[in-house]
Amino acid sequence: MADAPIVSDAEAVALGELEDSLGFLLRVAQVRSFERFYAAFDELKLRPGEYSLLWLVKLNPGVRQGHLGDTLRVKPAQMSKMIRRLEQQGRLRRVIPDGNRRSVLLHLTDAGEAFITAHHAAFFGHDDYHQHDLTQEEEQQLAALLRKYSGIRKSGQGPAA
């Protein structure tokens, strides 16, 4: 069912200009992405944002919680819940620094490190959870266009000017 066609074969609904609407297409693509994610990671009880969050903590040890939330586009209230959950799972450690005791700095536990390593290939690798029909080149094109649409710059690359 995950790969069933969007419209029934019987009588398709005419889309008209909606076929070219980025808002519509982005929503449909994300629903499809979630379906594929859950199909792949269901047994792990992994939620969509969790691996990404842990991944960023690994790459940026001691990052501040709010700063991470800005990056992942997760609102503070939700961030709070996610962090507590990951802490209870024993994958994340919260540190209140003496320098600024309002803030929370994040570190992976050993279990967190192990988790990231164990599922790196499933999340990022060629047996990626995205079972789409894009060629590797198309996938890279799509990623580049989404970054531009969202205003995300690749690491090395500064502003266009």
Added chain:
Amino acid sequence: MADAPIVSDAEAVALGELEDSLGFLLRVAQVRSFERFYAAFDELKLRPGEYSLLWLVKLNPGVRQGHLGDTLRVKPAQMSKMIRRLEQQGRLRRVIPDGNRRSVLLHLTDAGEAFITAHHAAFFGHDDYHQHDLTQEEEQQLAALLRKYSGIRKSGQGPAA
């Protein structure tokens, strides 16, 4: 604030391979799309799915509610609420056909037609609510790649085979 950079200028969070993750990029792009939508249509009290739904009813008068839900990837329960809301707004008419009295067929009211016409340009046109930096060619490329990712075929175009 809608166009503020994703990460603070101060110290960017390293993304690593997440920069190329379609799952992550699709989510960020959709959040950005919603921000832009609300910025443009706030005063209208228009919700993201409503214009699309009315648009499809205009193009497919008498379409069945469930069939429309499949197309828009909206679950039945939510579909029910959206339809009732649009009916109360006086833009949509629900018709129970004699042929199959389980189903609900949808038609626009005159007010619904007028609404679609009035905001067509804002939703689809060149003064589109998407204030992105893509060229027109890039926008079409992005739309095509999203369709392929999602398994949506453009109207004229049958299966690849």
Added chain:
DNA sequence: CGCATATTGTTTCTTTGTAAAATGTTTTTA
């Protein structure tokens, strides 16, 4: 210093979305 303002996260409350059961209708089949 001492009060006003800003920062950073958390808690609470409301809204939105989903899953499961219920309702009413149609089709199948024994």
Added chain:
DNA sequence: TAAAAACATTTTACAAAGAAACAATATGCG
């Protein structure tokens, strides 16, 4: 032609997401 199964939508109950108020800490300024 009843009983059973399938279908299309709605209702209900629950879970996830968002907004606004709250608590704690830090900074600026008289």
